[in-house]
Amino acid sequence: MPSSDFLFIHPLLGADDAWSGFSVEFAPGKTSPDPLRRLKDADKLDEFDHRLPWLIPAIPEASAKSRLDERTVVIFPARPAATDAETLQLFETSLRQANRKIGLSAAPDCKLPATGTWDYLLLSASHARCLPPFALLGLCSRTILVATDIHSHADRQWLLDNACTLATGEFLLSRRAPSTKADTTRIKLLELLALIAEDADTGSLEAIFRQEPKLSYSLLRLVNSAAIAPRTPITSFSQAINLLGRRQLQRWLQLLVYADPNNGNQPNPLLQKAAARGHLLELLAPQLKPQPQVENLADAAFMIGAFSLLNVLLNMSMTEILQQLPLSDLVRSALADHGGVLGRLLLAIEAAEGRDLGNAAQRLCELEVLSSDHLDAQLEAFSWAAKIRPNA
Structure with a gap:
C-alpha cells in the first residue's frame, strides 16, 4: 500500500472559531483517484452540515458526479507538474463552463490572481504576511481567502484582520x-x-x-x-x-x-x-x-x-x-x-x-x-x- 494513497481531512475554522468547512489533501507522491472517489461517495457525508464547503484537490479522473458535488470546491495548484498542466487546464475550463466552484492554491513565487478570477484562494500565513499592504483586502470582495500553515495566535489574528475568513488550525497547538x-x-x-x-x-x-x-x-x-x-x-x-x-x-x-x-x-x-x-x-x-x-x-x-x-x-x-x-x-x-x-x-x-x-x-x-x-x-x-x- 503506497503512502500516497492516504487522504487527510482538515477542518477549517471560521472567524468565530467554529468548523466552517473542510480541506482535503493527499500525502506527497503520485496520487490515485480512488481515495477521492471513495470520499465523494461516502454515505457518512450526509451527516455533515451541507452548507459547508469541501476543498478537494483537482484530479480529473475523480470528477464523476457524486453526493459531494454541491459542496465541492476544486483546488488547483499554482504550479502544476509539466506532465499534468494541459490536463488540468482542460479540467479547469470544463468546471468554469459548468459554473462549478474552483480555487487556487497560491505559491509565493507566483503572481496573485485578480479578484474574482477564482472562487477561493489558499495561501500560507508566511506568504500572506509578505504581500503588499491591502493586497488581501482587495482580493476578498469576490474571492474567499483561506489561510493555511498558521502557527501562532498572532498570525491568526492578523489574517482575520486582513480578510482571511477560513483557516487551518495549526495555531491551536501553540x-x-x-x-x-x-x-x-x-x-x-x-x-x-x-x-x-x-x-x-x-x-x-x-x-x-x-x-x-x-x-x-x-x-x-x-x-x-x-x-x-x-x-x-x-x-x-x-x-x-x-x-x-x-x-x-x-x-x-x-x-x-x-x-x-x-x-x-x-x-x-x-x-x-x-x-x-x-x-x-x-x-x-x-x-x-x-x-x-x-x-x-x-x-x-x-x-x-x-x-x-x-x-x-x-x-x-x-x-x-x-x-x-x-x-x-x-x-x-x-x-x-x-x-x-x-x-x-x-x-x-x-x-x-x-x-x-x-x-x-x-x-x-x-x-x-x-x-x-x-x-x-x-x-x-x-x-x-x-x-x-x-x-x-
Missing part, C-alpha cells in the same frame, strides 16, 4: 502566555479527571460538581449538544449517569475540560479537536499491529486522544499534568513520550494535523492501518465531533 490568575474551575477539573481515571464512585464525582457549579453547567450544555441530542433535556448529574451510563459519561467528562468555563460565552475549538482526536484513535486502535494488550482498548485510545491536548489547554507541561493523574502505564507512556503502539498512532495523527502528511502517511503504513479504513475513521470522527456545539 500555547498562550500563562495567566497570572489560577483557574479554579480547571483545578477542580484536574481533581475530577483523577477521580475518573480511578473509576471513582458516583458520590465522589457528584461532590466535585457541588463544589464547582460552573462545571455542572458546562457538563449539562455538553451532554445536551447535538452529538447526543437526548429526547428530553438532561438537567442533572444523576440524570446524566442514568441516561448515558458511566462509560459514556466518562467520555464527556474527559472532554468537559475543553468546554468554556465562563457560561459558554466563548467557543473553544480545542473541544472539537480533542473530541475528534479521541474518537479517531478509538476507531483506528483495533486495526493496529501489534494489537495493544489492554482490557478496554477503545476507552484507553479515546482517553489518550482526549487528554493529548491538556498541555495546550492548561499551559502546563504534560509531565506536570501526568503527575496529578493516576493513569495506566499504557496511557501514561503514550501521552508522556508517544510510547507504545497507541503513542505511535497519536504521533501519526499529530503529524497529519501539523500538515506533515508524508510523515503521517508513513507512520500509518508502519502501523498497518489501511488508507481506506483511515478515511472512513476520519469521516466518522469528524462527523461526530462536528455535532458537539455546547455554545449553540
Whole structure:
C-alpha cells in the first residue's frame, strides 16, 4: 500500500472559531483517484452540515458526479507538474463552463490572481504576511481567502484582520502566555479527571460538581449538544449517569475540560479537536499491529486522544499534568513520550494535523492501518465531533 494513497481531512475554522468547512489533501507522491472517489461517495457525508464547503484537490479522473458535488470546491495548484498542466487546464475550463466552484492554491513565487478570477484562494500565513499592504483586502470582495500553515495566535489574528475568513488550525497547538490568575474551575477539573481515571464512585464525582457549579453547567450544555441530542433535556448529574451510563459519561467528562468555563460565552475549538482526536484513535486502535494488550482498548485510545491536548489547554507541561493523574502505564507512556503502539498512532495523527502528511502517511503504513479504513475513521470522527456545539 503506497503512502500516497492516504487522504487527510482538515477542518477549517471560521472567524468565530467554529468548523466552517473542510480541506482535503493527499500525502506527497503520485496520487490515485480512488481515495477521492471513495470520499465523494461516502454515505457518512450526509451527516455533515451541507452548507459547508469541501476543498478537494483537482484530479480529473475523480470528477464523476457524486453526493459531494454541491459542496465541492476544486483546488488547483499554482504550479502544476509539466506532465499534468494541459490536463488540468482542460479540467479547469470544463468546471468554469459548468459554473462549478474552483480555487487556487497560491505559491509565493507566483503572481496573485485578480479578484474574482477564482472562487477561493489558499495561501500560507508566511506568504500572506509578505504581500503588499491591502493586497488581501482587495482580493476578498469576490474571492474567499483561506489561510493555511498558521502557527501562532498572532498570525491568526492578523489574517482575520486582513480578510482571511477560513483557516487551518495549526495555531491551536501553540500555547498562550500563562495567566497570572489560577483557574479554579480547571483545578477542580484536574481533581475530577483523577477521580475518573480511578473509576471513582458516583458520590465522589457528584461532590466535585457541588463544589464547582460552573462545571455542572458546562457538563449539562455538553451532554445536551447535538452529538447526543437526548429526547428530553438532561438537567442533572444523576440524570446524566442514568441516561448515558458511566462509560459514556466518562467520555464527556474527559472532554468537559475543553468546554468554556465562563457560561459558554466563548467557543473553544480545542473541544472539537480533542473530541475528534479521541474518537479517531478509538476507531483506528483495533486495526493496529501489534494489537495493544489492554482490557478496554477503545476507552484507553479515546482517553489518550482526549487528554493529548491538556498541555495546550492548561499551559502546563504534560509531565506536570501526568503527575496529578493516576493513569495506566499504557496511557501514561503514550501521552508522556508517544510510547507504545497507541503513542505511535497519536504521533501519526499529530503529524497529519501539523500538515506533515508524508510523515503521517508513513507512520500509518508502519502501523498497518489501511488508507481506506483511515478515511472512513476520519469521516466518522469528524462527523461526530462536528455535532458537539455546547455554545449553540
